[in-house]
Amino acid sequence: MANQYLHNVRGLFDTIAPNYDRMNNIISLGTHRHWRTQTMRQIQLAPTAHALDLCCGTGDWTIAIAQRLQVPGEVIGLDFSLPMLTYAEQKVRAAHVQDQVWLRHGNAMRLPFKPNTFDLVTIGFGLRNLPDKQRALAEIYRVLKPGGQLVCLETSQPDQALIKPVWQWYFTKVVPWFGRLFAHQYQEYSYLQETTRHFASYQQLADMFKTAGFQAVHYQRFNFGAAAAHFGTKPTGGVS
Template identity: 50%
Template sequence: MPRTNKTSEAKVQALFDRIASTYDSTNNAISLGMHKHWRKKTMEQVPLSVGDQALDLCCGTGDWTIDLAEIVGPTGKVVGLDFSQKMLKTAKNKLKQTNFSPQTSLIQGDAMSLPFENDSFDLVTIGFGLRNVPDAFQVLKEMRRVLKPGGMVACLETSQPENKLIYPFWYLYFKLVPTIAKLKHNKRQDYVYLQQTTQKFVHAKELKQMFQDTGLIKSSYTTFMFGACALHIGYKRK
């Protein structure tokens, strides 16, 4: 997946700034609320414990970041990183309503060039963000770099059904996504872009291969909702 130029990156960043205030309600409408179920199922598979350190990339409005912070407790550490200041502002407002602020940091940054030392985190996650970065392979390499030996990478992302009977219905639904989004967010074109990134992103099997190509071992994936979403996991060799 080729890296875009700086102008394109700035446009995508501006897009996420624009949709930040309505992102949660629009996401609920588009996914029929299923994104919460997918994240819950994902949390059941991540080997995170009290006192651990986790990094949540493309953290957006902070839902997954807060879930992680609840598990690691006051002796642990969670960092949520996103390139959109307005998304982070929403996440910070959510965080203030919890008891997890002491163990949680929210920072603006580039997922392709992480400001962390090698072997820093027990778990690195990315939820519905990998398809929107300029270079997904570079992000996976950075995730592996900052992961401690034996740690896990977890990626929750929209996917494409492999069942040929399901695919036409999935395709039709995602064609309607911008129209659904317009009910919550007045710029339909923003969600045309997000619909296109979903359709153009790699299939689940290809993403598993990308995990393996970055050196992540025991790579596997689980699909949800007939393949409309997939959880990929991989580990850094000890």
């Protein structure tokens, strides 16, 4: 069941890859870049760190990390969609950070890396699309070095009484319509708004971090709660 789900989601992202960046800008009204910039400001990253960007898509966050590194520091961008990685490779070369970036095709729930490998793992707008989110968090915990940090930037749900109905209307009605109007992909963007609406709340995601073993778990919310960045650290005495 999980394998079929993953296959279907991979097919969806393969399909939307050519329009992915443009649609992100349209749907978020350009604010997704601000969310990532604000999140990056909270990350302490040594220039020679080894980082992993999961569900890297077309590579925006991978590139942002690479721009803070210098050899031998590196960031691996991993995604299960080959078309997404093709666009990521083009953007990496255009940003002139290919010396710091490696792009890999893979499954975020079965990471092809040894334990205690990375100083930082990021995952942006990808966790909600994985069939077993807790397993993915456990895998991230495994490959992080003790003292390493996980940072997850994800869509979330506002909980203010005046904002929540507007947010629900926007995602249930407007987002699929944008998908039809700008990308001719109504079904695909109907699915994406459903994953957003049904994903864990920001409090539940913080609890999931703690269940996986992360400490110093905290979060920052954006746009009245439409998105949230969660942070967690693997304890220095953590079991691999």
